[in-house]
Amino acid sequence: MKNPVYIETFDNGPGGWLGWDNNGARRLEIQDSCIISKSPWWIDCNHCYPGAGFLHIIFALHTSHEKVNPEPLIKVAGENRFIKGKFPVDFTNARITVKLKGEVNLKGAKLYLLVQGYTGKIWVNQIFTAYPIKITDAWSQQSFILIPEQKLWTQLGSRYDRKDFYGECPIEQLLANVNGDIIFVLFPLDVVPFEPNVDPYKSWAEKDYAVDRKRLPDGYVMLDEIKIEFERR
Secondary structure (H helix, E strand, O other): OOOOEEEEOOOOOOOOOEEEEOOEEEOOEEEOOEEEEEOOOOOEOOOOOOOOOOEEEEEEEEOOOOOOOHHHHHHHHOOOHHHHOOOOOOOOOOEEEEEEEEEEEOOOOEEEEEEEEEOOOOEEEEEOOOOOEOOOOOOEEEEEEOOOOHHHOEEOOOOOOOOOOEEOOOHHHHHOOOOOEEEEEEEOOOOOEOOOOOOOOOOOEOOOEOEOHHHOOEEEEEEEEEEEEOOOO
């Protein structure tokens, strides 16, 4: 029996891949069988201090519709071919290969893969910070294996007022059941309020206070293909 292999080439639309902003799911631009994510990107504040930090969501794919309403997601991003194909949510030692290019002024951030899952009590997010993905101006193909060793990952945790929703668990537990989504993110971000005496960690960026966008990444990323090779169980 062959190991399951998920391949998305975007030849027939986004296949469930989407962006995200403060209103929820956001449609990605499609061009030449690629999905494209462009700045300005939404500032995700859910994991700021005392969590690991702010981030931008570039591309996201739900791996399950168990905990979400699929209708608005399908309306934005079409049928989710990962879920339709009944691919595993056990990402332990999965090999991920991406073909991408772009032009981004990173401002100190890097492009990483984030995995999210629900433990039965809280949502857990971790970033594979051992492998920053290069954004090159010509097409490049890059592969990495999601090794279940905590030192290779960064727990995102939660901001002060979302600890009832976001938390932590060992990476071995999370990778065994990534029943939320996989997300390509830019992390960390240097979020600085324009107004004096604003605590950026107790308010919401660009909702409660304006930020200095010159400190944040800008540009675009194009994803032409992603392949996920799962370990046979």
